[in-house]
Amino acid sequence: MSQDFASVGQQFAKFYYEKFDSDRSQLAPLYRDFSMLTFEGQPFQGTQAIIEKLTSLSFQKVAHQVSSMDVQPSSDGKILVHVCGFLQVDGGENHLPYNQVFQLVPEGSTYYVLNDMFRLNLA
């Protein structure tokens, strides 16, 4: 297992959450029309449906804090990323635990998101 996939995963997550926390409509270029998002069990497919879901989330301000990230290579240069962390919503005191899984697919010199699965860990 080379270490390259790990730095790709880390750079992706840093970029993704920075965009998400500043202007999540800017995440559109990361998805394709066959990309899938499962958000709290609800399925969405395609850039438009995914971005509509993400931008319709009711909070005004959000900050992701990553506590662990695991990265593994998949087949054909794909990369799996598993993030555990906390969400701070609208500047509140609560830090909500969440989990997110991405599968990244190489395309030219960059990667797009084929799979995206998000869950809050609310006991």
Added chain:
Amino acid sequence: MSQDFASVGQQFAKFYYEKFDSDRSQLAPLYRDFSMLTFEGQPFQGTQAIIEKLTSLSFQKVAHQVSSMDVQPSSDGKILVHVCGFLQVDGGENHLPYNQVFQLVPEGSTYYVLNDMFRLNLA
């Protein structure tokens, strides 16, 4: 997105955790020599290394309780499974939250595990 992948993912997780909770050495046939496990951030590759890790975990008795499972198709018939749940260890009162990601690869009439990432969510 067909629904077949969802039932494969559900059947896999049921089988996997039943074996894990009864005799985890029996999980060996699910892995291959190129399979990867990241367990609490520690990487293992290959059936032998993975099973050695799983069987060396210090608890005697464990029960997995799945609280949510998301399943998505990946490329070439592969299937991504994201499980959130709780672990009850050695019959104790504590139910430890965990997350696990699997990528399943079709092989003949069955599937093997290419990717496996496990995390306890200890805040």
